[in-house]
Amino acid sequence: MxxxxxxxxxxxxxxxxxxxxxxxxxxxxxxxxxxxxxxxxxxxxxxxxxxxxxxxxxxxxxxxxxxxxxxxxxxxxxxxxxxxxxxxxxxxxxxxxxxxxxxxxxxxxxxxxxxxxxxxxxxxxxxxxxxxxxxxxxxxxxxxxxxxxxxxxxxxxxxEADDSRLNADFLDGIAKKLHFEHLIIxxxxxxxxxGAIDQAVVIRDLNEINNEKSGKIYVPGFSVLHEKTGQEIAAKNGSNDPYQFWSEHYVKAVARALGELAARTGMQFDSPHSQNFLVELDAQYRPTGKIVLRDLADFYIYRDMTEVLHPNATEFLTKFSQKGNVLNKIAAGFGPLHGNNNPSWIPNEKYELWKDVFFKEFERSLFESSGLKPQELMAWQPAINGKYFGNTYVIRKNPALSQDFWGNMRKFQTPRGILNCSHIMMLE
Structure with missing residues (x-):
């Protein structure tokens, strides 16, 4: 052996x-x-x-x-x-x-x-x-x-513990109105x-990981980029090119998840490294396309969307302790190999190509989830800082450009005005 x-x-x-x-x-x-x-x-x-x-x-x-x-x-x-x-x-x-x-x-x-x-x-x-x-x-x-x-x-x-609870309740309320398509919280x-010694203990619910019958497998982002494991899972899916396989099933999948998160909440990770993401696979190790997001204290907050979406926005913004993380923009980013070592199948020049792959898919997901058109969004040029890719977006507030988006957010708390049937019945 x-x-x-x-x-x-x-x-x-x-x-x-x-x-x-x-x-x-x-x-x-x-x-x-x-x-x-x-x-x-x-x-x-x-x-x-x-x-x-x-x-x-x-x-x-x-x-x-x-x-x-x-x-x-x-x-x-x-x-x-x-x-x-x-x-x-x-x-x-x-x-x-x-x-x-x-x-x-x-x-x-x-x-x-x-x-x-x-x-x-x-x-x-x-x-x-x-x-x-x-x-x-x-x-x-x-x-x-x-x-x-x-x-x-x-x-x-x-x-930070208080922030995780504030964010968890906010995201739970959003998901109850309309379930996320590309992500799991x-x-x-x-x-x-x-209080006197400023110490806390944070409890996370493992969600689907507790489900004995689902057959799902959850792989940390850094593990799918691991020298051996990344190759093995790709091979099990019929691919002898792990770089290309994980471009599709990790980099693009995270981009879709974070694009949907931005469209629905304005929130983004302030340290979007691979420890914060899990890739969902089925029992045959096939990616489902869904990404689990963890560490809910680790978010940037887009003030404009919070003020429209949150039922107690003033209280939320007052209690949120990381004041520097409350921004007037969507601060998007991803660092697949931040804090990690490159496997041999991701040389630096190929890693840098992921910047454009990520943001192209992020913007596609953002537009699809929000109904926004390119002219309704101010965007900067993507940049690389170390192993992080970053960019900034602002949703215009000119009524002539983005009236439907902000109107739907105020009325339905979803950008396209779509709600779960159960929520519609509650409104009636």
Whole structure:
């Protein structure tokens, strides 16, 4: 047997039932995150997840109504007739948990690490977590000074956690009016906060990754550009040209997803590297065309569209902590290999060609999703900064040019005035 077993063979084993407690899709994601990662060596083994038991009245919670009770009941529990929170710690952290420990020690409360959840590493600091009964799983992001890749000392501040919740609620409301066609949002419906030390824990709902029956596979963007994995998935789809294959099924797919996001919300990632995107494949490893977006704190906000779309725009813009991310424009960009190493099949000169491929498809998707015409949009020239491609767009507010767009946004919260049937019935 060859020393390096094919990652696709490993994937096939996952889907033949040789898996642990987490769903096949989650196990596959863990394997891609840890083994198809050109930057850091990570483990795909189960790891006991430490937590502190903290009285509920000493922690602030922001749980959305849609946050599943099945997850909620594992974070809040009763002990000695009192409610407690399981404040989940990063197993690799050697710094930030001490700050939590010392803060409560000064209040006369001695904390000790407990172990309730089981976790699995990803390429960065988030962990995929399961409960002891192996019934539910979710993703957790908390402070740590040790993690994978270039993401080093990463405190989880409250401001960014609050922003993730604001953005998650906003996007959930948009999607309920009309489902996104090209993208899936990895929801962030819950956070826990300790204000005095500016620390938070962010909970992500894994959505379709929790679905045992869908057969879908989710591959991080950096994994489809991995030397071996990118070639193998392309070959499984009958292509011996991974560069061209992923031009079509990753670069263009992300462009369509972000173009639709821009048309529907005005939002764009402020660090659009491949850690923030997952490629959806079917059970035969064929791309479905959909891209999962994750890390909802990591967005630029287009003020004009937020003021029209958001039911509580003033409150949203007041609470949004990253004030520098609130712009008077759509700041579009993509950095497929930012923070990563080029595989041999993407030389620099071919990588740079992706700039024009991306923005041509981005604009096509933006126009298709919005109904805007080119004269209604002010656009600059695409540029390359390091490994990021970037461009700026502004939707004209001249009524003679873009009246339908802004009118539909005000009335229907969708640029083409199209709503789900259920929403139309609610309006009636």
């Amino acid at each position: 060859k020393k390096h077993m094919s990652l696709l063979l490993i994937g096939s084993l996952l889907f033949s039932g040789q898996v642990g407690a987490i769903t096949p899709a989650a196990k596959a994601l863990v394997d891609f995150e840890t083994k198809s990662n050109a930057i850091a060596t990570r483990s795909n083994e189960a790891i006991p997840m430490p937590h502190f038991e903290i009285p509920l009245n000493l922690v602030s919670l922001d749980f959305a109504d849609r946050f599943p009770e099945s997850m909620r009941q594992h974070l809040i529990f009763q002990k000695d007739g009192h409610n407690y929170v399981r404040w989940i710690l990063n197993p690799e952290d050697t710094k930030w948990f001490v700050e939590v420990e010392n803060y409560f020690k000064e209040k006369g409360l001695t904390l000790e690490k407990k172990y309730y959840f089981t976790g699995y590493q990803t390429a960065s600091r988030s962990y995929i977590v399961e409960d002891p009964n192996k019934e539910i799983q979710f993703s957790v992001k908390s402070s740590t000074n040790k993690t994978g890749g270039f993401w080093a000392d990463k405190k989880q501040p409250i401001g 990895m929801d962030e419906p819950a956070i826990m906060k300790i």
